[in-house]
Amino acid sequence: MGLCPPEDLPNWVPGRVLLASDGLGWKDVALRSYHYHGQDVIVPAMRDFMLVGYQMGETPMRRRFEGRWSRDRLGPGAASLLTRAQQAHWTWEEPIDVTHVYLSAALVADVAGEALDCHVSDVRLADVLRAEDPVMSQAMRAIVEEAQHQALGGPLYVDWLSRGLIVHLLRRYAQIDFAPVQAAGLGPAKKRQIADFVEAHLADPLTLAEMAQAVGMTPCVFSRLFRLSFGQPPYAYVIARRIEAARRLLTGSALPIKEIAATCGFTDQAHLTRLFVRVHGKAPAAYRKAAG
Structure with missing residues (x-):
């Protein structure tokens, strides 16, 4: 029974x-x-x-x-x-x-x-x-x-x-x-799994709990192992991937910058601009013009 x-x-x-x-x-x-x-x-x-x-x-x-x-x-x-x-x-x-x-x-x-x-x-x-x-x-x-x-x-x-x-x-x-959790970080399979999950959900408001659930872990354990594997916290990694996705769209498409911001998960164009300048030293419009 x-x-x-x-x-x-x-x-x-x-x-x-x-x-x-x-x-x-x-x-x-x-x-x-x-x-x-x-x-x-x-x-x-x-x-x-x-x-x-x-x-x-x-x-x-x-x-x-x-x-x-x-x-x-x-x-x-x-x-x-x-x-x-x-x-x-x-x-x-x-x-x-x-x-x-x-x-x-x-x-x-x-x-x-x-x-x-x-x-x-x-x-x-x-x-x-x-x-x-x-x-x-x-x-x-x-x-x-x-x-x-x-x-x-x-x-x-x-x-x-x-x-x-x-x-x-x-x-x-x-x-x-x-x-006890071993301090070796995420294994190769889980590392690929979470990287693919993030890429597939860049437009979504990703939370730590959702990312941890995607690989079957509690948030605190996931956060520690993620940092060991990727060298940065999950939030910083997600921002970096969003900025990279925006960079590719700026140079490889004619999408309006406002639409690129939404597609890559930024709250608005100003949010994208602020973080993009921090990484690349130029606003998205200026970066696109220089690349063209």
């Missing part, structure tokens, strides 16, 4: 859904709130990391994780952590309202890689049945409020909240396995 996605959890742990983030456009983060009666259930190995916040009601709780039972009394203000891909046995007696926040493995690994400047192979959350953690509770409460009210920029806001929450979890509750 595969790992259980959040929406399938009621098949194992029946409850009434009070709130869900389905259809809100969130990426790598999900929220579901439930009303539960007392139960004795097996929570299957989940696809995502799961945080449980206790909203209403109070109950004795027992959980068996990796063969060990833990016991506590849980109510509003408390939270539990459950790592992904690990089955657990839960039993409680009284009705409770809880909120589940799910964080994808990809998002957690991405944040861990950026925080540690490394390639992360695995992250595990500690087995914590009861955490009194104001930072975690506040972040979960803010995510709940966004699901309820759906304000401007919701997906971006939730991504920002979740990344901060993940950094907190990594600091306090996580075990991380990683392999």
